[in-house]
Amino acid sequence: MTRPSHGSSHGSGHDPGPEHLVRAARASGVTDERLLRALRAIPRAAFVPASRRAAAYADVPVPIDHGQVTTQPSLVAMMVAALGLSGDEHVLEIGSGYGFQTALLARLAASVVGIERWPDMAERARANLAAQGIENAEILTGDGTLGMADRAPYDAVVVSAAFPRVPPPLIEQLRDGGRLVQPIGPGGQELVELYERTPRGLVRRRSVVPAHFVRLYGEHGYPPTAPFEDTG
Structure with a gap:
């Protein structure tokens, strides 16, 4: 999940619906038509707090619980596009938030574990x-x-929080030939x-986009002050 300072909105918050998010994703370089159709079909307004629904179709992060924010939709699209999903994959998502990215992944892959x-x-x-009737994600x-x-x-694995390294268990659980996308950095300034x-291990293929993400907490991330407690 990103901090609210990420990127530009590619437009105003007054656009009427998902088509604005499709345009923003295209402007960010996303060309995967399956993904663009999923962006058009999944109502982001159903995956944000009721008090924030007026901003659901602006290409901006939306504040949610625990001081977190949703990831900017065009950034979600860039990260998911990098996975190159064809429809048969079993996907692991780290940081599900309110489930919008999960819903996109579920339309593009066979099954999702968030x-x-x-x-x-x-x-x-x-x-x-x-x-939304989505049954192939847990x-x-x-x-x-x-x-x-x-x-x-x-x-495929997508990580929606930042740490300077990929956690070893995520590498171990990835199939040979599988892809992983993660913001690499200290949290607040990183490269996806x-x-x-x-067979030689995890190999970096390319940088997707600069971004600002919240930190990844856990045993192989930043230590929380208590189990599942965010430090801000």
């Missing part, structure tokens, strides 16, 4: 996905830096990087 560190946010994401509560070994291996798991 890990959210805040139990109430995980429950909200489950409800939002269920309300949201679990836990330490995202540990992944979810009993659902592995994964064909695309990696591929090879």
